[in-house]
Every structure is written in structure tokens, then in C-alpha cells.
Amino acid sequence: MEELEPNKKYISWPVLALMDFVTVIGFDDLAYNFQSQGMGVITSWVIMLFLYVIPYSLMVGQLGSTFNKEGGGLTSWIRGTNGEFLGYFTAWTYWAASIPYVVDTANSLVVGLGWTFNGNASLQNHMSNGWFAFWTLVVFVVFIFTQSRFKHSLEVLSTIGGVAIFGLTVLFVFMTFAGLAMGGHIATQPFTIHTIIPKFNLHYLTTLGLLIYAMNGAELIAPFVTKMRHPNKEFPKAMIMLAAMTAFLTIFGSFSLGVFFNAYHLPKDLKMNGAYYAFQALGNQYHLGNTLLYIYALAEVFYLAALLAVLLDAMTRMLISDTGNRYMPQVLKKTNSVGLPVNGYLLTCGLSAFIMSLGIFLPSMNDIFNWLLNLNGIISPGVTCWVFFAFIKIRQDSEKYPSDYVFIKNDKTALTVGWWCLIVTAVATIFGIGPQDVVFASSTWWYELIINFVSIIVLVGLGLILPYVTRREERSTNGSAFTRLQWTGILAAIFLTIVGDLYLGGSHLTYNIHGIVALSVVGILLVILFGWKEHNLKVD
Template sequence: MKKTKYISWPVLGLMAFVNVIGFDDIIYNFKNQGLGVITTWIFLFALYVIPYGLMVGQLGSTFSQSGGGLSSWVRATSGDTLGYLTAWTYWAASIPYVVDTANSVVVAFGWLINGNNSMEQHMSNAMFALLTFLVFIIFIFLQNHIKNSLQLLNALGGGAMFIMTILFVILTVVNLMHGAHIASAPLHVSNFTPKIDLHFFSTLGLLIYATSGSELVAPYVTRMRHPKRDFPKSIIMLTVMAGFLTIFGSFSLGVFFNDHHLPADLKMNGSYYAFDFVGRHIGLGHSMMFLFSIAQLLYMFALLALLLDAMTRMLILDTGKRFMPRQLLKLNRNGRPINGYLLTSGLSAAILLMGVFLPDMNEIFNWLLNLNGIVSPYVTCWIFFAFMQVRKNSQKFHSDYVFIKNDRVAYLVALWCFMITFIAATFGILPQDVPPSSFTYWQELVMNIVTPAILLALGLIMPTIARIQREKAEK
């Protein structure tokens, strides 16, 4: 009799943590809002992230036998067509995420090899795009040939990133106790008050992008020993870790960076600057920066593994023959949808090609990052949609774990989260890191509209191709 290998709830919590948030997410939003982001984080966790995670916990518990995650939830509550559309849009939204992650791998190697940001000054846009694409190809090959790579990488990557973040916060406190100067001083209430303007609203999508994604681990619920009991534990573990990371991490950044005069390349290189600062302040030279570079590579490898595997399985294995061309349904000897991986790589290459025409490597990185702040929140809306359908029909959908017993109140909380997410995604279309009305601003605005539209259109074409193939087979 074959012994079943279960995923424990702490490991699943780490897998969710890897996909949801990292030290870089703190850097990105610190660059957008400065120390005021701490207040934004607190409100976001209290009014959005905690209910979001607990809704995912109930959905995962309700559909614990469904292997497709979010798409399964929507299909079970609203039919096959919307289930497919959910799977496609989730997969399509993950394409910029995968590209951004592969970009970060290249940047991490640059810091590990050079010990500074000189790669940005010497590398052309085309070479940056080519190296990013090579990361895809190499990683798909390795993942396809290494057994149990997903769990191993996520345990190593998630653990290493959380340890490094705790270490950064601790070392920041040590520096302050030894009289280190606070770069953002003098500190007043105004430092922690976000400036509510058009720029603020355009950055909300990136905040939601930074804290969303826990539902991506839902396909692995069926591999837990007690999914209905343990999945909510994983989500609570994720929320605690992410809350610590964002709030204390943001304050620590304010110690080393003046939030009124931040470097233009902070989103791309800020994590390395931060660990280099803290290492030099405690007399360790550049060793902390190199240590973080290694942790960052492990984290990004884990994220690539989870994204390439989970998002492709959700799309290819959970939509069925009715919607997907038969070529994409083909599995290799390891049971992996290899043609789905190739489609992912091809579309990623197309997005990279679009970015080549931006002014420099830093702008490519920022544009891809901000693109995630548009497409990811739009897709997150499906979660709240599915939850509202479950609570509208609570007599039909039973769960051992229930978020808010009163159906009407639970529905209104989900509607609140839906509205916040949709509004944030829409404002995110506005470019954030370039001067308004400049040529690059209009260029990125067009790309922010065209890219999601093309990905959505391709998803609408797939069922037509599948239908034509079925008709030919029948004849």
C-alpha cells in the first residue's frame, strides 16, 4: 500500500507566505508612500487582509475536495463558464507576476556577483529581457526533473525570507539603541499620515497586490491530512507573519532611508541598499547584503516554483476539455502540463519585449511591478464574488469553519472587500513612477490598458479553438 505524503499546515502557511509577501513588497510601498504607509498597512490589515484570509479559509474548507482552488470555487457556485473565466484571468494575471519574479532573480544575481547596483548601469534593456527569459527556461527544466522541488523550495525560501526580515528589524533596534541617527527624523505624526491624493489612490493596487495570493495554495488543500481544520490555521499563520513584516519592516526602512528623499531605483535595489546599510552600521561590512542576496534567490526560486506549478495546474487541469485546446491538456511523464508551461513562457517573452522600449532597466522593472498592481487586484475580485455566492446559498454550501455566522453581515463584508479591490485596480492603471504628461507616462498608460486586454482576449479565444477541435474530432 502506497504511503500518502501530507502537507502540514505550517508548511502550507509558508507556501502561502512565499506567494503573498516578501521584503521587496515593503520596499515597493515604502517608496510610494514613505512612513505614511505604516498607517495604511494597519488599516489595510484590519479592514481587508484579515477578512480576506478568513474568507479564503472558509472557501478552502467548503470546497476541500476541489483541486483547482479559486476557479473551482467560482465554478461550484456560478457554473462552468465563469469557472473557466476565473481560471484564465487568474492565470493571465500571474504572467506579469512571473516576469517580475524572474526579473528579481536577475537583479539578485547582479548584486551577488558585483556587490552593488552596477549591473543596472552596464546592462542593456535587451540583455535584461534575454536573461529574464533564460531564467524561465532553466527553471522550468529544473522543476520538471527534481522531485518534491516545490515543498523544499517553499520551506527554504519562505523560512529564509522571514528570518532575514526579523533579523533586519532586530538589527535596526540594535542600531537605534547604540545611538544611530534616524534618516527620516524628526518624526512627527505627519510622517505617519498618508497624503490622500490621486497618487495615493494609484498606489492602492500595489498594496493589495502585496497582500493577496493566499488562495493560490488552495489546490494543495486536498493534500493536507485534515484540510477543514488545518487550512484556516495556515491562513492565520500567514496573516501574523505578513503583519509583522509590513508594519515593523516599514518603520525600520524609515531609520535608514529619508522618506522625503528616496532613491529613484529604490523599488529595484532598495532591499539590497537596506541590508547593506544595516550591515555596515554594525561593523559587518557588506556581509548582510550578500546574505540577503542568497535568501532573496531562494525566495524567488520558491515563488517561481509555486507560480509556474499552481497557476498552470489551476488553468489546464481544472477547466476541462470543453474550454482548452487539446495541446494544452497534454501531460508529460511526470504529470506536468508542459505545453502550459511553454505558453506561459511565450507570453512572458512578449511582455518582456514590450518593456524593452522603455527608457531604462529601472523603468522596465517599475512598469512590470505596477502592472501587477492592476491585473492582480482585478482577479482578486473573484474571491469575494465566490464568497458572496456561498453566503447567499449557505444552506447548500457547508463548512466546518465559518467566517462570521450571520450570512448578511458576511456578505456585506465581502462586498466591501470587492469594492475596495476593484477601485484600487482601476486607479492602478495610472502610471506611478514617471512625471505626469511625459512621453513615458502616456506610453505606460497605453501599455497598462493594452496588456490586460490582450491577455483577456486570448482567454476568450481558447474555448472557440477547443470547440472547433471537438467538431473536427466528431466528424
């Protein structure tokens, strides 16, 4: 019999399910995947829920229970099964995956402000790519300062905003069905059983990553598994409740979108503006004008602003505190007089600016938004692979890794399910690299393919370079990995590339490609000219 601590506060399984539910699915996730697959996404949601999301969540439960003394985080799972370096690299990739997400959040905030002030999608018609990038960077700077002063308030506000967005999503579904009951019509015609069956082709494979991106994040609730009275009985109940609620929202939410949008002829900017279009259409159906639109836009801006500030702080602090002292340079851990990791913030902003600068070469603001979103559909599932990798490791030697909660007692069966989820996620990651929302083999398609690889190489590759920088610091005569002259060359190269990209943004694509190649060459030459030699290192 399990022993219970009399003074310990336990969490009930319905509360755990609700906590996870609010963080898993939002209205934007429905719109993103609706444009990718049309109403066929309904079948995809069902398949993903039962063959992927439920086992994924239950695996997370066992991992959280196994490593409960280390906080239950993804990094500790990998560190506990595969050693310190892989633990560091997992932490780095988890952090790197948040860069496109935080850029996408900033972009969404700019779009949301446009809807709040204009009441329509006219922002994309008047704002150039360069200005879109500029205002995104301004948003970064503003919220870097904001979070340092109102951190705890913003954590509460982001939670309230998330609940508000979720509530509006549920309201949208109920009001849509109420409208149909009162004689409303479905825009998607003809509507047959074939309408909700996706086309299983190459395009479908490229959209799987975005589905996983919409539904991952279950590892965030792992630490709470050990706070339940009876994890073996209650955690599966929480995950079943989560699956039921997610099924309701994704299936009926996607159908509701098909009521207002013809799934056979969707707007090209549905990923960027679909949620706003939907509430605008719902308001018109009920003769409320733009009232529902403005309510949603304000809630979205409110939520995104608070979320962005919290993300910028949390992701930077996680990077410098949970990646291992042996591999993280001291220069990134440096804090100012009030304890803020200033150089960590600079790295976050610099990489975010770099990712944004790649996107401004695309033809339009809508293309930038779609590309950044799809980039999340590559990198986020790639990081989720670590979860299944850790689960496989603990089930290969289950006696070494005991747990209060066990997902599938038979090790061979558990390993089969673990490998299934890992393979599906890896396939989705690989095929997600193929551009989605542009004409196949067009110049824009090839450019997006190139910058997808560039983004992955830079974000992941930098994590492999930092241990080298750390070793240079340790061997340095002055405590710095590089001399001031070398740092000047490196920073000048980065600055030149980003500013040059912003200047070129919006020009012809071919000219932009030539420009970025030229700027990159000049940047490399700057680094070489300013000196990469090891004259400030101790002689071994």
C-alpha cells in the first residue's frame, strides 16, 4: 500500500488535466492546421490523439516520476540516462527551439495590434518586410526591459490571458453550433465524408510537424505527477480527460472553421489572420459587428504581451542555469547589479534578430509569418524526440530506473510504443523542412528550404560551439575566450549581416540571395581580419 504524507498538499487528477489542457491547444493552433490540411485535419486530430498524444503524455508521466528528485525536467531525464554532455545539449536544443517560438510570438503581437487598432487585416498591405522586422525588434527590446520590472505580475497575466483565449475558443464552438441550429449554413460545400479525409501525400507529411507542435508540451506537467495521491491510478485518468477535452476542441473547432471558411478555397493569410477573420464572421452572423473581433483581439494582445515578456526572461535564465558549468561560457552567465543575465538577453535578441532577418527576404509579410510558424513545426518536434529517447533508455533498463507510475508494465511493449512515437516525430521533423505554403520548386520554395537548413544549423550548431568557447575561457590568460579585438570583429560581422539584411528586406528575392551571400562573406572576412589566432591563451 502507498504511504501518504499527512501534511503534503496533493493535486487532483481533474486539476492536472485542466492545467495541461490550457497549455496544449489554442484557437491559433486550429487555424494554422486548418489551412495546412483543410477539414481533413479533423481525421488527423483523431489519429494523433489516440496514436500519439495519449502515449506521449503517459510516457512523460513515468519520466517525471522516475526523476522526481531532480525536478522532472527534460534536461534531467537525458542527463540521468545519457550523461552530462547530452544533458547540456538537450537543454541547449530545448532553448534554441524557443527562439523561433518567441519570434513568432512577437510577430503575432504586431499582427494583433494591427487588428486592435484597424479592425481589419490592412496592416499587411501597408507594412513592408523591413518595417515588420523593425517593429518586431522594438517589441523585443521593450519587453526585455518590461519583464525585469513586472516579472511576477506578467506570469499571472499570461496565465489569465491563456485561460481567456481558451474560453473564447470554447465560446466560438458553441456559438457556431447555435448559429447552425438557428438556420446557419456551412461554407464548405460539397460537405461529404471525403471532406474530412486528408490526402496522404508528400504535402501531408510536411504538415505533420505543425500538428505535433500544436499538441506537444506535455513534459511541462511532469513535475506534478509526484504531487498526486495515487499516480498509478490518477495520472492515466488525467490524461484520458485531457484527450477527451482536446478531442472535443480540435474536432468541433476545426468543423466550426469549416462553417465560416470554404475548406476548398481558403484565404492565403489564414494562418496569420484566421482567428480574427473567424471572430469577425461569428460577430456578423449574430449581428454584433466587430464586437467579438475586438474582444478576441484585445485578449490575444494582452496574452501575447505578457507571454512574450515571461518567455524572454524564463528561456534566458533556463539557458544559463540548466546547461552545466562545464559547457556554458562565463560570459553568458554574467549578470548585472540587479541579477539580470544581460549577455544572455543579448544572445536571445541576437539570434531572434538573425532568424527574423532571414525571413524578410520573403515576398510578403504573410510569407514571413507562415515561414516562422512552419519553422516551429520543424524545430519543436525535433526537440520532442528527446522525450521518447529518454523513455526508451529507462525502459531498456527498467530495474535501474524505478518509478511510482509505470506506463505499460511489459518492457517490450513499452519500448515498441516508445520507438513508434520517436519514429513518427523524427519523420515529421525531417519532412517538415520542406516548405508548405508556397508553390513547389518556385524561387520562394527554394529560398525557404535554404533558410530552413540555415536556421537549424545555426541554432543547433551554436550549441556545439559553446563548449569550445568555454574551453578557451579556461585556457585564457585574461579570463576571456577572445581578445577585445576578436570580439569586435565577431560582433561587427553579426551586426553588419543583420542590419544589411534589414536594409535589403523587401527587394527582389534573387537580389536578396546575392546580398546575403555577399554580407556573409564580408562577415567571415571581418572575423578573420580581426584575428582568430590564440595569442591570449596559455601555452599547454
